[in-house]
Amino acid sequence: MPRCPYVTPDIPETQERNMSQEMENHYREILSALGEDPEREGLQDTPARAAKAMQFLTHGYQQSLGDIVNDAVFSSDTDEMVIVKDIELYSMCEHHMLPFIGKCHIGYLPRGKVLGLSKFARIVDMYARRLQIQEELTRQIANAVQDATDARGVGVIVEARHMCMMMRGVEKQNSSMKTSVMLGDFRDNLPSRQEFLTLVYN
Ligand SMILES: Nc1nc2c(ncn2[C@@H]2O[C@H](COP(=O)(O)OP(=O)(O)OP(=O)(O)O)[C@@H](O)[C@H]2O)c(=O)[nH]1
Numbered sequence: 360m361p362r363c364p365y366v367t368p369d370i371p372e373t374q375e376r377n378m379s380q381e382m383e384n385h386y387r388e389i390l391s392a393l394g395e396d397p398e399r400e401g402l403q404d405t406p407a408r409a410a411k412a413m414q415f416l417t418h419g420y421q422q423s424l425g426d427i428v429n430d431a432v433f434s435s436d437t438d439e440m441v442i443v444k445d446i447e448l449y450s451m452c453e454h455h456m457l458p459f460i461g462k463c464h465i466g467y468l469p470r471g472k473v474l475g476l477s478k479f480a481r482i483v484d485m486y487a488r489r490l491q492i493q494e495e496l497t498r499q500i501a502n503a504v505q506d507a508t509d510a511r512g513v514g515v516i517v518e519a520r521h522m523c524m525m526m527r528g529v530e531k532q533n534s535s536m537k538t539s540v541m542l543g544d545f546r547d548n549l550p551s552r553q554e555f556l557t558l559v560y561n
């Protein structure tokens with residue numbers, strides 16, 4: 360798959376142009392299918408803009424865990440729980456390709472090493488900027504933190520509101536979805552799980 364201009368400046372320019380051009384053509388066809396005139400003044404640049412926006416919204420496909428962690432794993436004697444909460448996320452569900460928007464809380468119990476603070480947000484973004492359902496997003500984030508840190512336990516909670524439930528379908532404006540994944544001590548050890556929930560919600 361061609362790589363994305365937002366993440367990898369070193370990709371061949373022709374590949375980048377091909378992906379943009381292909382998307383642009385499809386957006387033009389969608390506009391025609393809607394009964395619109397893609398050549399009218401207000402829409403002339405829309406296919407190109409929409410293609411660029413879609414490439415940005417899905418740029419996680421062009422990233423890998425190794426790239427974003429980038430060796431920012433540091434030796435540490437800390438063995439107490441670390442929490443990073445309220446990491447905002449913007450994603451799109453794989454069913455409707457409509458946005459779901461919310462936040463993510465991550466906790467882990469280090470085992471000899473800690474992960475650079477910004478990397479938690481980068482991990483969230485990498486998976487959020489791909490198509491999936493919220494449950495899978497939560498699991499992918501948890502597994503990535505586990506892989507990067509070799510922690511004794513990892514907990515991840517995602518809270519989000521889905522546009523496919525709000526703007527269309529059942530049109531419920533006030534419901535939100537909360538998903539969690541607990542690994543290691545967070546799953547097996549009740550006090551650790553409770554400490555995580557207390558630190559996140561109090
Ligand atoms: N579990 C889960 N479901 C999701 C997520 N995002 C969207 N959905 C649901 O995916 C389902 C798709 O159902 P379908 O019946 O195939 O599609 P639909 O006719 O568009 O469904 P409605 O949304 O009920 O109109 C819907 O119930 C959505 O609410 C998600 O992240 N997790």
Ligand SMILES: [Zn+2]
Binds near residue numbers: 452454457524
């Ligand atoms: Zn959806």
